Amino acid sequence: MPLRAKVASSVSRTAAALSRAAGRGDGSVIGGWIGLKIDPDLLAHLSAGRAIALVSGTNGKTTTTRLTTAAVGVLGRVATNSFGANMPTGHTSALAKAGSTPYAVLEVDEHYLAQVLEATEPHVVALLNLSRDQLDRAKEVAMMAQLWRAALVNHPDVRVIANADDPMVVWAATPPADPARGIRPPHVTWFSAGQRWHDDSWVCPECGHTIQRSGDQWWCSGCPLRRPQPQWAVEDDGVLDPTGAWHKVMLQLPGKVNLGNAATALAVAAEFGVRPVDAVSRLGAVTSVAGRYAQVERDGRNIRLLLAKNPASWLEAFDMADVAPTLLSINARDPDGLDTSWLFDVDFAPLRGRQVLITGDRAYDLAVRLEVNGVPFQHVRAFGEAVRAVPPGRLEVIANYTAFQDIRAELDRVN
Amino acid sequence: MSTESLRIVWIYPDLLSTYGDRGNMLILARRAQQRGMPVEVLEVRSDQRLPATADIYLIGGGEDGPQALGAQRLRADGGLHRAVAQGSVVFGVCAGYQLLGTSFFAKGVQCAGLELLDLSSDRGPSRAVGELAGDVDPRLGVPALTGFENHGGRTHLGPGVSPLARVTAGVGNDGATEGAWRGKLLGTYSHGPALARNPALADLLLRWATGAHQLPPLDDTWAERLRAERRTAVAAARA
Numbered sequence: 001m002p003l004r005a006k007v008a009s010s011v012s013r014t015a016a017a018l019s020r021a022a023g024r025g026d027g028s029v030i031g032g033w034i035g036l037k038i039d040p041d042l043l044a045h046l047s048a049g050r051a052i053a054l055v056s057g058t059n060g061k062t063t064t065t066r067l068t069t070a071a072v073g074v075l076g077r078v079a080t081n082s083f084g085a086n087m088p089t090g091h092t093s094a095l096a097k098a099g100s101t102p103y104a105v106l107e108v109d110e111h112y113l114a115q116v117l118e119a120t121e122p123h124v125v126a127l128l129n130l131s132r133d134q135l136d137r138a139k140e141v142a143m144m145a146q147l148w149r150a151a152l153v154n155h156p157d158v159r160v161i162a163n164a165d166d167p168m169v170v171w172a173a174t175p176p177a178d179p180a181r182g183i184r185p186p187h188v189t190w191f192s193a194g195q196r197w198h199d200d201s202w203v204c205p206e207c208g209h210t211i212q213r214s215g216d217q218w219w220c221s222g223c224p225l226r227r228p229q230p231q232w233a234v235e236d237d238g239v240l241d242p243t244g245a246w247h248k249v250m251l252q253l254p255g256k257v258n259l260g261n262a263a264t265a266l267a268v269a270a271e272f273g274v275r276p277v278d279a280v281s282r283l284g285a286v287t288s289v290a291g292r293y294a295q296v297e298r299d300g301r302n303i304r305l306l307l308a309k310n311p312a313s314w315l316e317a318f319d320m321a322d323v324a325p326t327l328l329s330i331n332a333r334d335p336d337g338l339d340t341s342w343l344f345d346v347d348f349a350p351l352r353g354r355q356v357l358i359t360g361d362r363a364y365d366l367a368v369r370l371e372v373n374g375v376p377f378q379h380v381r382a383f384g385e386a387v388r389a390v391p392p393g394r395l396e397v398i399a400n401y402t403a404f405q406d407i408r409a410e411l412d413r414v415n
Numbered sequence: 416m417s418t419e420s421l422r423i424v425w426i427y428p429d430l431l432s433t434y435g436d437r438g439n440m441l442i443l444a445r446r447a448q449q450r451g452m453p454v455e456v457l458e459v460r461s462d463q464r465l466p467a468t469a470d471i472y473l474i475g476g477g478e479d480g481p482q483a484l485g486a487q488r489l490r491a492d493g494g495l496h497r498a499v500a501q502g503s504v505v506f507g508v509c510a511g512y513q514l515l516g517t518s519f520f521a522k523g524v525q526c527a528g529l530e531l532l533d534l535s536s537d538r539g540p541s542r543a544v545g546e547l548a549g550d551v552d553p554r555l556g557v558p559a560l561t562g563f564e565n566h567g568g569r570t571h572l573g574p575g576v577s578p579l580a581r582v583t584a585g586v587g588n589d590g591a592t593e594g595a596w597r598g599k600l601l602g603t604y605s606h607g608p609a610l611a612r613n614p615a616l617a618d619l620l621l622r623w624a625t626g627a628h629q630l631p632p633l634d635d636t637w638a639e640r641l642r643a644e645r646r647t648a649v650a651a652a653r654a
Contacts, residue, residue: 208484210460338544339563341563344438344608
């Protein structure tokens with residue numbers, strides 16, 4: 001590593017430690033930010049010599065990164081940005097902190113995929129899904145798919161693990177070959193994890209015709225784009241690998257969506273030579289991910305934290321949550337997106353029959369939504385009030401990003 | 416109103432539904448049902464024929480490609496024009512508002528609109544993103560508009576339409592006026608579930624559709640709290 005990079009890396013580690021000591025967060029962003037100021041190529045330097053996997057998509061990035069890290073861990077030490085700091089500053093910080101490791105698994109914000117592909121030259125990239133998320137500042141879905149597609153064209157040697165169930169991802173992962181310009185598409189391995197959310201992929205990104213669906217299958221009515229045959233798939237409570245072998249997956253994380261994330265993790269790890277049979281037990285050791293799915297005992301209540309940031313992830317959260325009293329908390333601060341319109345893209349009907357409490361900066365937006373949805377609710381001003389309002393036993397908490405962090409802070413930054 | 420029930424059509428949710436646009440359909444249906452009106456809601460996808468006999472048509476927001484495609488298909492279909500000629504109500508939001516006009520820009524190209532409202536849209540110097548508020552045309556008898564906008568367009572009104580509101584926060588059409596209306600056609604840049612924050616606007620559409628001068632009042636406690644909170648937030652941001 002050049003001297004400048006060494007200095008930058010060391011300063012970056014110190015800043016992260018200071019930030020943690022000062023109680024100003026987990027230090028995963030500030031350290032990388034200072035490091036990148038000293039050496040803009042620091043991420044590339046820190047990536048050199050490591051076999052790297054990137055994990056990107058609208059939902060499931062943090063959890064899939066955690067599961068993939070566990071799976072690749074069969075081979076040796078793995079550096080990872082386990083706190084969800086998923087922009088280049090977070091990657092820089094994570095790699096600097098980890099020191100020398102043969103492997104790294106990095107969660108990447110979907111907007112930064114091109115930049116991080118360029119800097120880290122990964123061996124594998126996993127593309128999970130694309131759906132609407134914070135549209136007041138994020139790119140709209142079709143534009144995002146176009147950016148991914150353009151980025152992959154520049155990296156024909158990267159191994160792509162992509163979601164066969166998401167038409168936007170399939171289109172992004174299959175740029176057309178152009179021999180005249182020396183462009184060849186990357187090698188793609190497809191996984192199927194099921195997908196509850198379809199509302200961002202009714203229109204074919206290739207030709208504008210309607211995407212038709214029947215069961216698991218989907219196809220464009222106007223061009224050859226259709227669901228590829230997946231090599232990895234979720235079946236019952238396990239994962240089918242490309243050889244047809246089925247592996248039982250016993251996760252501590254709830255929901256079918258996490259079985260899909262496990263399938264993705266096994267597929268990524270397989271690209272490094274990890275056999276699913278060796279990795280599968282390690283997945284079961286993952287209990288919570290940066291507070292997500294964490295369970296906390298408080299005043300006789302077993303509180304479980306579920307993060308849901310956009311319509312697709314709310315649908316998955318309802319699937320994961322037990323039929324139990326449920327607190328919903330919504331903010332609309334910068335990291336959440338300022339626009340709460342998406343609340344009307346979520347059908348809250350699965351909550352009917354449960355005791356529902358609402359809180360957060362934008363509880364009134366939620367109140368209007370639930371009223372129209374025919375879901376009775378009770379508004380509470382603070383988290384503690386919600387805990388007192390429910391009987392002893394399970395309390396499910398579903399919150400969007402900063403609301404989740406607020407509650408996590410009340411529970412002493414539970415991991 | 417058609418004889419048996421209030422028919423609400425949501426036009427092309429496969430193309431034009433980016434920001435919780437479904438909310439407007441749900442809110443209209445619920446507010447009608449709470450007044451004891453039987454309601455029939457119909458989601459018509461862009462590969463289907465548009466029925467010309469509904470009472471209220473809703474068109475939502477969308478990205479440039481779907482907007483251009485939506486306008487093209489609606490022109491070819493002709494159903495909406497027939498419905499308007501028969502006195503149906505049309506409520507357009509954001510991209511759906513622009514395409515009711517004579518022309519709009521999508522992906523840098525000028526596209527023909529439906530020519531149902533005397534207005535045209537082009538590109539502004541910057542994207543308008545944030546809270547939108549305005550004082551509504553007093554003839555409509557609706558309190559102040561509150562919403563969220565996210566669009567790159569600027570809309571120029573011709574003499575054949577009136578502005579929906581005078582802007583007090585945000586951009587709307589051009590920083591001065593917001594939205595437009597004529598007869599029973601109304602459009603706004605207040606995107607997505609615009610009616611969630613503006614129940615009186617929902618009731619205006621219901622009155623237009625039913626011919627009722629007044630509707631029984633509903634309990635809008637939560638909507639009023641939401642409106643007050645947004646008003647305070649907009650005022651605080653300006654201070």
